[in-house]
Structures are given as structure tokens and as C-alpha cells.
Amino acid sequence: xxxxxxxxxxxxxxxxxxxxxxxxxxxxxxxxxxxxxxxxxxxxxxxxxxxxxxxxxxxxxxxxxxxxxxxxxxxxxxxxxxxxxxxxxxxxxxxxxxxxxxxxxxxxxxxxxxxxxxxxxxxxxxxxxxxxxxxxxxxxxxxxxxxxxxxxxxxxxxxxxxxxxxxxxxxxxxxxxxxxxxxxxxxxxxxxxxxxxxxxxxxxxxxxxxxxxxxxxxxxxxxxxxxxxxxxxxxxxxxxxxxxxxxxxxxxxxxxxxxxxxxxxxxxxxxxxxxxxxxxxxxxxxxxxxx
Amino acid sequence: xxxxxxxxxxxxxxxxxxxxxxxxxxxxxxxxxxxxxxxxxxxxxxxxxxxxxxxxxxxxxxxxxxxxxxxxxxxxxxxxxxxxxxxxxxxxxxxxxxxxxxxxxxxxxxxxxxxxxxxxxxxxxxxxxxxxxxxxxxxxxxxxxxxxxxxxxxxxxxxxxxxxxxxxxxxxxxxxxxxxxxxxxxxxxxxxxxxxxxxxxxxxxxxxxxxxxxxxxxxxxxxxxxxxxxxxxxxxxxxxxxxxxxxxxxxxxxxxxxxxxxxxxxxxxxxxxxxxxxxxxxxxxxxxxxx
Numbered sequence: 109x110x111x112x113x114x115x116x117x118x119x120x121x122x123x124x125x126x127x128x129x130x131x132x133x134x135x136x137x138x139x140x141x142x143x144x145x146x147x148x149x150x151x152x153x154x155x156x157x158x159x160x161x162x163x164x165x166x167x168x169x170x171x172x173x174x175x176x177x178x179x180x181x182x183x184x185x186x187x188x189x190x191x192x193x194x195x196x197x198x199x200x201x202x203x204x205x206x207x208x209x210x211x212x213x214x215x216x217x218x219x220x221x222x223x224x225x226x227x228x229x230x231x232x233x234x235x236x237x238x239x240x241x242x243x244x245x246x247x248x249x250x251x252x253x254x255x256x257x258x259x260x261x262x263x264x265x266x267x268x269x270x271x272x273x274x275x276x277x278x279x280x281x282x283x284x285x286x287x288x289x290x291x292x293x294x295x296x297x298x299x300x301x302x303x304x305x306x307x308x309x310x311x312x313x314x315x316x317x318x319x320x321x322x323x324x325x326x327x328x329x330x331x332x333x334x335x336x337x338x339x340x341x342x343x344x345x346x347x348x349x350x351x352x353x354x355x356x357x358x359x360x361x362x363x364x365x366x367x368x369x370x371x372x373x374x375x376x377x378x379x380x381x382x383x384x385x386x387x388x389x390x391x392x393x394x395x396x397x398x399x
Numbered sequence: 400x401x402x403x404x405x406x407x408x409x410x411x412x413x414x415x416x417x418x419x420x421x422x423x424x425x426x427x428x429x430x431x432x433x434x435x436x437x438x439x440x441x442x443x444x445x446x447x448x449x450x451x452x453x454x455x456x457x458x459x460x461x462x463x464x465x466x467x468x469x470x471x472x473x474x475x476x477x478x479x480x481x482x483x484x485x486x487x488x489x490x491x492x493x494x495x496x497x498x499x500x501x502x503x504x505x506x507x508x509x510x511x512x513x514x515x516x517x518x519x520x521x522x523x524x525x526x527x528x529x530x531x532x533x534x535x536x537x538x539x540x541x542x543x544x545x546x547x548x549x550x551x552x553x554x555x556x557x558x559x560x561x562x563x564x565x566x567x568x569x570x571x572x573x574x575x576x577x578x579x580x581x582x583x584x585x586x587x588x589x590x591x592x593x594x595x596x597x598x599x600x601x602x603x604x605x606x607x608x609x610x611x612x613x614x615x616x617x618x619x620x621x622x623x624x625x626x627x628x629x630x631x632x633x634x635x636x637x638x639x640x641x642x643x644x645x646x647x648x649x650x651x652x653x654x655x656x657x658x659x660x661x662x663x664x665x666x667x668x669x670x671x672x673x674x675x676x677x678x679x680x681x682x683x684x685x686x687x688x689x690x
Contacts, residue, residue: 235615255613257613287613295613299613299614299615299617303601303617303618304617305657305658306621307621308657308672308673308676311676311679311680312653312672312679315679316679317679319586319589319590320683321574322546322578322586322590324526324527324591326590326591326594326595326623326624327590327591327594327683328683329621330598330620331676331680332617332620332680333617333621334676334677334679334680335676336673336676336677338670338673338674338677341669342666343666345661345669346661346669349661349664353661356654356657357658359654360651361604362604363596363600363647363651365600366600366647367644367651370636370640370643370644370647371644373640375637378632378636378637379629379630379633381599381603382599382628382633383629384602384603385598385599385625386625386626386629388625389602389622391611392611392618
């Protein structure tokens with residue numbers, strides 16, 4: 109396969125929020141003949157009845173897998189690895205695989221090792237999501253304005269990287285870039301996983317529900333992501349454990365520094381930290397959304 | 400003075416973002432004959448030229464202070480205490496004072512001690528703000544949807560508490576409540592100051608500017624308040640130091656617990672924390688703004 113067009117046979121494994129949004133995005137763009145595999149019967153029925161895909165099944169049918177040009181895995185990381193272990197032999201030479209997984213180092217090399225000859229896995233991370241789940245909440249517009257990261261290794265061909273990149277374009281991501289698995293996991297450990305750890309800790313450090321009537325935007329903003337899918341995020345944390353521990357340690361060290369400044373009444377030290385944070389935060393403004 | 404009406408002589412000391420917004424709010428409601436004191440000449444000129452107040456000065460004129468029925472202090476806390484020390488004797492019996500200060504225990508009792516007989520200080524905290532400053536950014540609509548806390552002590556009369564409460568109503572706050580100075584400072588230490596410490600530490604714990612292109616909403620939400628007025632916030636932190644240190648310790652302890660669970664691969668422990676945070680966060684949804 110060299111490019112995606114209306115005849116490309118695309119198989120989506122896992123029709124949840126992200127897999128469903130991929131299917132809707134491909135459909136809206138008129139790309140691909142879509143089929144899907146999902147463990148939930150109702151999801152499979154809905155996908156067929158609404159015409160989202162041409163074919164769907166709760167079973168992993170050998171002929172569906174073997175005939176796919178492109179397979180998109182939208183599964184939890186450990187389920188993804190198990191799937192390849194169990195059904196990887198069904199894949200035909202020339203098939204390109206990609207994924208949507210939020211951690212990379214721990215799965216990308218492993219999967220690439222496990223594949224039959226001629227089957228190529230090129231990892232990707234669509235950095236979009238919502239606090240709700242399932243096909244019924246899927247929506248191709250969640251990708252607009254979001255980041256799409258292609259995560260190649262040395263084993264990947266230019267052709268597969270190009271196909272993976274074109275998926276990001278077809279789905280309408282605002283920015284498409286490339287990172288190595290290690291760079292990706294450092295980035296995600298800091299920007300996403302560390303922030304979720306902080307939000308969770310803020311909610312669990314004391315019974316704060318008596319303060320709900322006084323809550324302003326600051327606290328609401330910092331804890332929005334404390335509403336969290338515990339099965340998925342505990343898995344993501346554990347799979348990126350070493351990196352996340354490092355990021356947590358960096359944060360604890362800095363936060364303790366600030367605490368120490370306060371304890372010893374070091375006003376100038378506190379002000380210096382605040383000036384640095386103000387200056388750095390300016391880089392992170394979205395030009396069109398913040399002043 | 401028993402109630403606020405169009406003839407009440409209201410003096411606003413400090414015409415910054417909040418003082419200016421109070422003036423605009425009173426004006427919009429047709430309440431009070433307004434005068435103002437501000438150390439900045441341009442601010443004083445603007446306030447007069449735009450007709451925001453009838454009288455304004457950079458100097459503390461004895462007759463202006465003595466003739467006021469209500470004085471609103473919109474100053475940094477330490478400047479507020481100094482002001483009362485220097486000019487408190489100008490105040491006439493029957494005058495009610497209020498403020499907008501973000502910390503209470505350390506200033507309320509001190510100010511109440513310092514006042515001449517017959518002058519009453521009733522503290523208040525309008526929990527509204529923006530990341531910009533000055534009269535030019537003031538806007539009475541910032542109070543809509545926000546919380547207004549009246550913070551009485553045993554020394555306060557019912558009449559003064561009623562007047563202070565009516566200010567919250569006139570300015571259009573969504574919710575008006577009462578807390579003791581100690582309850583107020585615990586609430587603010589947790590909901591506001593701790594969250595600012597976290598946001599600052601996230602921005603300063605490492606040079607993260609190379610990650611700007613990958614930043615999603617989580618990180619942006621958690622660091623919005625890292626853009627911070629270092630002079631004001633360092634003062635607020637130091638004035639609420641004991642309480643804030645306690646809140647920081649609570650958070651560090653909890654965050655370290657989470658880190659330890661991750662380090663020892665305690666998936667069930669992590670999931671339990673996440674389920675608790677998800678459950679608690681549900682209390683903090685704004686019914687009309689979040690799903």
C-alpha cells in the first residue's frame with residue numbers, strides 16, 4: 109500500500125471513543141472501505157446499522173484481518189500486545205499497522221519484534237480525548253486543533269511514515285510531528301501523566317467536598333482531569349513507570365523547594381519563582397484562545 | 400449608616416482591577432456618591448475624566464476620609480494595615496470599612512484593634528480576578544457568577560454584616576456566604592494558594608518550553624494560573640504562611656503516596672485513588688458548564 113484512498117481496506121480494532129472517531133473521520137473524508145472488530149456486541153451492531161462500517165464483528169475473523177491494507181489498533185496497550193500475540197499471524201505481507209496508544213517505548217519495540225515478515229507497525233499518538241467513552245461519544249471533530257504524533261523507530265520505512273502522517277492530515281489534526289518513542293514518553297510523562305497525578309492528588313489529599321461552594325476557576329481547572337478512567341490510566345502509568353517516576357520526582361523536588369522558601373519567609377525567592385513561571389507560561393498561550 | 404443608597408458617600412481606596420470594578424459596579428447600580436484615592440496620578444485623572452467618581456486624589460485628604468459613610472479598601476494587605484496605622488484617625492464614628500483582601504486572619508483582628516471608637520471594619524473577599532491589572536482592565540461583570548465571602552468576627556454588628564452582604568448583592572455576585580477568618584484562610588489556602596503553588600512548580604520544575612508544540616488542554620488548564628503577580632501573591636502566601644504550609648504538606652504527602660504506589664506497581668491502589676478522585680470531582684462540576 110502506498111497511499112490511502114477510497115478503496116483502501118481499513119480495519120479498525122476497538123471501536124471506542126478514539127477508534128469510533130477514526131472511523132467517522134475516515135468516513136467523512138471518503139477514505140477507505142471500513143471494517144471493525146470490537147468485543148462489544150451492541151457496538152458492533154450500531155456500527156453496522158448506522159452504516160459507519162461495511163463489516164464488523166466481535167470475532168477476529170482470519171479473512172477480515174488478512175485482507176486489510178491498513179489496521180488501526182485503538183485498544184488499551186496490554187490488550188493490543190495480546191492481540192498481536194494471538195492473531196498477528198493472520199496479517200498479510202504489505203499490511204501497515206498503526207495505533208493510538210498513549211505510551212510508546214514499552215510497546216513499539218515489542219510489537220515490531222512480534223510481527224510476521226512484510227508487516228510493518230508505525231506507531232502514532234492522536235493527542236485528543238474526552239472524559240466520556242465509547243462509540244456513542246465518538247466524534248471526528250475532537251481531532252481538530254489537536255496534536256498528532258508519529259512515533260517511528262529505525263525499523264520503519266519512509267512509506268509507512270508517510271501513510272501514518274497522511275492519517276493525521278485526513279483526520280484534520282492541527283499539528284503533525286514526529287518523536288522517537290523515548291522522546292514521546294518523556295513528553296507524555298510530563299505534560300499528561302504528571303498533570304493527572306497532580307489532579308488526582310489534589311482531589312484525594314483531603315475531604316474537600318465542604319469547600320465546593322467556594323470553588324473558583326483555579327481549582328476547577330486544576331482538577332478537571334481528576335475525573336479519570338482508572339483502568340486505562342493506571343495501565344498507562346505503569347507502562348511508563350520509570351519516566352513518570354522521574355517526572356514526579358522533579359515536581360516534588362521543585363514543590364518542596366517552594367515550600368522551603370515559604371517556611372523560611374524568603375519573599376525574594378518566591379517572587380523569582382513566580383516571575384520565571386509567568387515568563388515560561390507565556391510560551392504556552394494559545395495565540396487565538398488566550399490573551 | 401443603615402443601608403446603601405444613591406446618597407451614601409462611598410470612598411474607594413485603591414482603584415486597581417478590583418477597586419475599579421467595585422466603582423463601576425456601584426455606578427452601574429446607581430448606588431453611592433463615589434470618591435477615590437489612588438497613588439497613581441494617571442488613574443486618578445482617568446477616574447475623574449470618565450466620570451467614574453465625583454472626586455479623586457493621590458493624596459489622603461482628611462475631609463474626604465472623614466465624610467465617608469463607607470470606605471472600601473482595595474489594597475495589598477500590608478499597605479492596607481499601614482494605611483489604617485497612618486490615617487485611621489481621620490475616620491469618623493459611624494463609618495463602616497470593608498476590604499477585598501485575599502487573606503483574613505492576619506489582618507482582620509489587627510485592623511479591628513487599631514480603629515478609633517465607633518468605626519467598624521467588616522471584612523469581605525470577592526473571589527474574582529483576572530490575570531491583568533489596573534483600572535483600565537476593571538470591569539464590574541467579573542463578579543457575575545463569582546463567590547462573595549463576608550468574614551465577620553465577634554466584634555462585628557449585625558448592621559455592618561448586613562451592609563457588607565448588600566455590597567455583594569449590589570455587585571451581582573452569584574453566591575454570598577459567611578466564614579470566620581480562620582475558615583476563610585483554610586479555604587483559600589487549599590482552593591487558591593495551594594493550586595497556585597502547584598501551577599508555579601509545574602512551570603519551574605524544568606525547562607519545558609521545548610514541549611510547547613505538544614501541549615494539550617490538561618497542561619494548559621493546570622498552568623493557566625502560573626501567570627502570577629509575584630508581588631501580590633508572595634505577600635498573600637507569606638501572610639497565610641502557617642495555613643498554606645499545612646495545605647502544601649497534605650498535598651505532598653498524598654502525591655508521595657501515589658508515587659509510592661506507582662513505584663511498587665500497586666495497580667489496585669492507583670485505581671482506588673483514581674476512583675475516589677473521580678467520585679469527588681463530580682461534586683465540583685458546575686451544573687451548567689460541565690457535562
